[in-house]
Amino acid sequence: MKLFDFTLHLNGFPLAKAKQVLNTIQDKNEVEFESYLLQKKQDILTHHLAHNSFYKQLGQHININDWNTVPVMTKRDLQQPLALRLSDGFTPKNVYINKTSGSSGDPFVFAKDKFCHALTWAEIQNRFGWYGIDFNSSLQARFYGIPLDKIGYYKERFKDKLSNRYRFSIFDLSDTALANYLDLFKSKPFDYINGYTSAIVQFAKYLKDKGLILKTICPTLKCCVVTSEMLFPDDKKLLEQQFGVPVINEYGASELDLIAFQNPDDVWQVNSDTLFVEILNEKNQPVPNGEEGRVVITSLYNTAHPFIRYNLGDIGILSKTSTLQKPVLEKLVGRTNDMAILPSGTRAAGLTFYYITKAIIEDDGNVKEFIITQKTRSEFKIDFVGKSEISETKQQAIISEMKRYLEDGLIITFEKHDALKRSKSGKLKQFKSLVSQ
Template identity: 60%
Template sequence: MKEAKSELRKIVAFSEKEHQVFIENKKEEIVAFHLQNNPFYRQLVGSKNSKNWNDLPVLNKQNLQKPLSERLSKGYSIKNSYINKTSGSSGDPFIFAKDKYSHAMTWASNIYRFGWYGIDFNSSYQARFYGIPMDFIGNKKERFKDLLSNRFRFSIFDLSDDVLEGFLKHFRTKKFDYINGYTSSIVLFAKFLQKRNIILSAICPTLKVCMVTSEMLFEDDKILLEKQFGIPIVNEYGASELDLIAFQSRSFGTDVEWLVNSETLFVEILDDNNQVVPNGTSGRIVITSLFNKAHPFIRYDIGDIGILDEKSTLKKPILQKLIGRTNDVAILPSGKKSPGLTFYYVTKSFIEDDGNVKEFIIKQTKIDSFEIEYVSETNLNLAQIQKIKKAIELYLEPGLNFKFTRKETLERSNRGKLKQFKSML
């Protein structure tokens, strides 16, 4: 860790020109290493010109769904590497490896960015909104890790009012420094506070900041969180197999920049033909891990769609917008393709007016049919449903069929994530 922190400090201090040299050298170095030491990557590249970066293959998650032993570099094993599994939120989970120095660089990057908000991983007390294994051994193991990591976990599998009341008691009695966890769960807690007219920082004055992760944070949800928590809200974007990908530099005021990690990662935005798109244009987010020698993540398609800001530079890339996952696209009868988030924006603007609906998900069941599952205190009325349908016709196209189903709870992944749009086609 000491060596990793020292190297990160040097990288951060580079000028724009020095950073460009650093990136080009690290790209060349990591490709050369894996071509020489990783049979899996060598086979993937094949006869392509490895000297030309744009000729290198784009790695996808399906490529990686084979035994880890077949993907490890020479000299690396399960015993001498950090091993973990992706969440599978894209539908393609796999086991991955990082060498220990690469893993240390990931932690150095985390420590650096959280430090922007006065958070010290060694001493700051975390309120953690995450899932937890339900089996006895897995549960105890995770609780023990929480103890060592100076964090208290709020399990998010049950978010009923009685359970949230229990959450509130902990904030009254514990000196939390920051909140970290899944967006949808933290937003639900904020809505609970809103109903009770409670500002969280008033009952837990030690709170400094809230970091939300793993799910989309919408602007009106951010405003709600800032109001009910009374602290800055930071939007984090990361991937367990890589690193923190982007982290907001500021939270209060209008000058909010979602800074991309350019110290341990190289991020590209590509079109469907694997060509780099101009800044300001949407495309597939493709990432290279510059330090991981145990396992190749070179031009790795993470499965998300995003836009880099036009004023981005190589040293300071800015993520203007994260649009969603590449598999979260609705195909409509006219042939039009629409990101699943379109439905979320449209319905959200109407059905949350009175605070009745707590959360919802949208499923495409047929080319012209969608089901909206929602959790609410009372059923949606006919007027609300008609408003939603009119908005969908305006933003998408007419002739679509919608079924509204009220639920007690919504289906989450085994880690507690809420997938807001899902195509069943």
């Protein structure tokens, strides 16, 4: 019995129909696809202008024949009661409702109509299928957060059971906990790993310390899919080395869909089936492929709630090889609110600090993980988990690299911890600024 599919069907999500529609979309040639995309953009825009009072107000100056007149939506636009944002005919009782993690600082509740949510799962199943993963039969090792209250905890465990997955709590990444995780890989026939990058990287570091390759311990393992946090090239190399299976980079947003998924040719393929992804400049105009800009996305099928030219809060680059039917995400730079403002007034991506520090302090295996906080324009604090303090030599090397890549006069302090504080969802935010943007 296909329990995963049946559970979606039982909850009113028409997965079979969604799979048929997805197959039809993917069977189109380039000319047919261009017409399809143009029509779907027009359809979803017209629908919400006619049937959604919230969007009608937001888009009152739209020229229906000029896509560039469509306003860019932000998360703050959506921070009002859900009932005020639903389209005609939809209520909280006949839609799928969830909430964003709030990692961007602007959490909100959102909705999808049931067909749109089914299509999301059809797309996800399709992409995982590239690697021989079937949600109805493949056992998942799930590295995610889990609610700590009793009701929430058992609710997630029950959902995990229905979804054929075993959840590893990422709130405890001590050696004792990781040893227990390893024992489970010895006893359970896991097909794939899926979860937050930082926690999975910690497990790989533990395996490296023990001189172990996970595939030899769990021969059924086929692949590892990381999501929600940045995957750096050296971390990907570590994961592939210690797991012995392909490591796939996933980019998604709960309020939208799967946005990009690394295909078997090692290309970060954007979902053009159910989404229209644009890269825009500060004036909300499209930039040429190959240039950096804000990731702005239109959900082509969500008739219950408008996500039209929705600014996700990320900065990215589409490859010059991209086409309308097969866009390729060349690079995901980071979040627009993860920027540092330096004493000179210069703005720098927060991950620049993280990347410089990472290159210096992780080479000897002392530091397990760390986060960087900008306290003032010139002061930065590095909180880390490690076996011992960071040496004076390495501290000076970090300060020197900051000066070389950024500017002089930056003050860096270090503090060792037994564990780092993760968000409620379990994510580890690598950089945050306390300086007003």
